[in-house]
Amino acid sequence: MALLTTIKEVGNYFREIYQGVASLVNGMKVTGKYFVKPSTIVTQKYPENRATLKMFDNFKGELILIHDENNHHRCNVCNTCARKCPNGSIEVIARKVVGPDGRTKKVLDKYIYHLDTCTFCGLCVPACDENALKFDNTFEHAVFDKTKLVKTLNHPGSSKIETPE
Amino acid sequence: MQVEQLTTWMQMLVPEATPGISKQYPEFIVPAAKLHDVARQLKENPETKMDYLFCLTGLDRKDGFHVVYHLTSTTLHHTVVLRVVLADKANPSVATVSDLWAAAEYFEREAYDLLGIKFENHPDLRRLFLEDDWVGYPLRKDYKDSFTLER
Amino acid sequence: MEETLMDLDLKEKEEYIINMGPQHPSTHGVLRFETCLQGEKVKWIRPHCGYIHRGIEKMSEALTYPQLVHLTDRMDYLSAHINNEAVALCVENAMGVEVSDRVKYIRTILAELTRLASHQLWWSAFGMDLGALTTFFYGLRDREKILDIFEESTGARLLQSFITPGGLMNDVHPNFQKRTKEFVKYFRKKLPEYDQLLTGNVIFQERTKGIGYMSLEDAISYGVTGPSGRGSGFHCDIRKIAPYSAYPLVKFNEITYTQGDTFHRYLVRMREMWESLDIIDQLVDNIPQGPTMLELKAVKPPKGEFYQRVETARGELGVYIVSDGGPTPARIRYRTPNFSNLFIINKIASGHKIADLVAISGSLDLVIPDIDR
């Protein structure tokens, strides 16, 4: 009886070794398979493929104020986006101008966007009733100077698009 | 156990317990002195078996600090909320339940850290997130520092 | 554990303390384990957290409900969608509104994709904790595909803040269904490879089996939920206990094991990936049409207190909103899964070797920002 158990134990010892080695070989098959198949490489050579690299349309890169070809934007300085922003990343600075009809009205002076504090929550874009804002697909935001992350979104000399009332 | 049964059961156990405002779970406001006793009863009674404390919250309300215990039973699947109102805002203190539920030890340390509620007989009541020499309790409504986002 | 803590104490009074973290490759973030060693053996562990405490609960008190959603992304950044969903559900329940079926379906699919992505990253990092560095790249390779799905629809890869009280920020991309189905098909082929590479490996099994035993009582008492708790037989899946969104409509199994060791915590997650794939399969083909956003005048829950439990990739997330009826919460409290999962480490890892401590903390799948908040 004792002999039998001994034989059994010796058998178990060798079975353990066999199963262990088999499992190791099984794992090596996976890495070996990928080693011989260079087509499975998934990493990209980034700066080289910059021309072909396209982000998804929805990608939230940075906020921009939409300008048309005549350098017109649609912001009417209602400040909703600034109020919706949880981090205070948007400052809308208005300036008063006297219109041709003699009334003073507020127009956009500077639309300041702090990319450094923006968390890309996306609350500002749907908040705008005029659809004046959108997220651009740019993604190379690294700069050496932190002040460059504070951006003025309205282009120089731009004005609000004249919409028929 | 059904909500009604639980209510009568609680009424028997602590006559001074008053039902709370929440409609989501049966809720009872328990006097601070009796909390540990009630909690032990809830945990050990075979009819309730509240063995899982899934949330312990400290609140800073107008009538004092609240400590809210969300208890549930993993076998009987019923939930009860206990609430302790600590009216003494200067020195809020309540008995610990960390001897009943191990999770409470760290929930209580968090409440102590951020709200300054003291838990008596707690084995290791130290700051958890903030440094040991931090002044003040940030989650209190009257806490002010230069970083607080004003709106 | 052959020797209890006390035996060790009697044998040797001298303490050899090393600090694992806050900058340490095995803690996956800024967490410090003050570890007392006796030779290779761990005597006790004292976790120190708070290195990235940002006061999300305090910050949220100054923000309106749609605004504070984006902060929840930053708690458990690997379950961002599920965290968003928790707040959204809590606010919706408080206001007594119900979102359309389309939103429910999409939320559930996104949540399951998030769970898959999270488990993939966990698998990668767990392999790396044990020294199998190649797993890291395989896991990340497959996770990228999920992140692509997210990016196409939500505009962000990691911190999407897509689910908002009342619905979704915008409708999903038309490609969403196609891509999701492609991914499910792709990943069903890759998942057996994970098992082949790591699960069956004899070294891996030796390293994890019987290590870090957590009893059911401990799991419940410490509130260890999620896959870590289910490895000990704790039926804590909120998707089953208190179903939300589209979970009542789908069939899936709650994976539990009673062994409670590191290997079975691992197995729970591996099998949960299969379950997640099944859930997505059931939902993705029949997303109903409907509005993706409720027409809400203002997101203002009535005066009162509201609690919502959801199942993130790591366990039970509770959102506790105390509202005074205003647009901002009077107090918001997150009962985060990792906070509760962390502190059991002293109990289950002391008495084991230092290498086991790494394996055990890996098997608890800790995400540090979720602990600190």
Add this chain to the structure above:
Amino acid sequence: MYDFSPLIDSLSAWLNQTFSPFWAGFISMVLLGVALLAFYAVLGLYLVYAERKICARMQNRLGPNRVGPGGLFQTIADLIKLLMKELIYIRNADNLLFNIAPFIVIVASIMAIGSIPFAKGLQAIDLNIGVLYILAISSMGVIGVLIAGWASNSKYSVIGAMRSGAQVISYELSVGLALLCIIAYAGSMQLSEIIASQQDGWWIFKGHIPAWIAFVIYLIAGTAETNRGPFDLAEAESELTAGFHTEYSGIKFAFFFLAEYMNMFIIAAIATTLFLGGWLPFHIWHFDAFNRIMDYIPPVIWFFAKTAFVIYLMMWFKWTFPRLRIDQLLALEWKYLLPINLMNLIVIAFLILMQWHF
């Protein structure tokens, strides 16, 4: 053909004619040292590069591809970076030992390379106890590792060093016993003799199954000897950050790094010499056309190809398997490798006694 001994002999004859015997010996030593060092540095760098490329391919990555064509000069750039880095001196560390440790490690591996036969006649010293010499020298490296861990005055380093000590002391045994099998077959400890004994077939082929077992055990124990994954417990970056070399920086760190790769090369080279026929070409019995083609390939290439194959195997192990725990590591040695090895040796003794090997 392809015998290097006439070339070497004529060189030494010329040196002896031109200079006095003392200077001739001196110059030949300097030449040898420079050649070995250059070989060491270049090979070490390109082993690092090879490992990076191989693991990248296994992990679906491209690997180094920026510096030079296909990233060929990446490790050279790394070396320059390491050379220019600050050498950090640690307060309260044992400075003498701290500075000596990397040199001990690297000297041990250079000395071992001296006796490896790369081709016929291309061997710095052909000791009659070559195998013993290599075993003795290569185990000196662990002293460096121990000193490094101890002298760093860092808790992680001490744990790493102690692990390394326990590991190397146990695995030295298996390496020795596995090599003993082949020594028993060949009947000599001289490396050139052992290669000569494989003229009619490599030991792995004509040594029957015991030779295979010895080869596998040698590979496992050799990997452990070099502190490489899955036996890299002394470094164990997920547990001990970097183990024994946590506190080292700059060129001293580079020495450890280089020595690790060279130790791997030495282990592979010994495996090649003892089991795979060294620089002998691959022959198939009674297939003369094939054999003649094989003979045309220079022995140096044969040697390096075989070594590269063994090194590739070791890299393959490292990038597939998880790390063992220290007690499992020792259990593997004392419960599995050592008993199997002893049995194997007995079987081999029996085979040799019965003259059953070719």
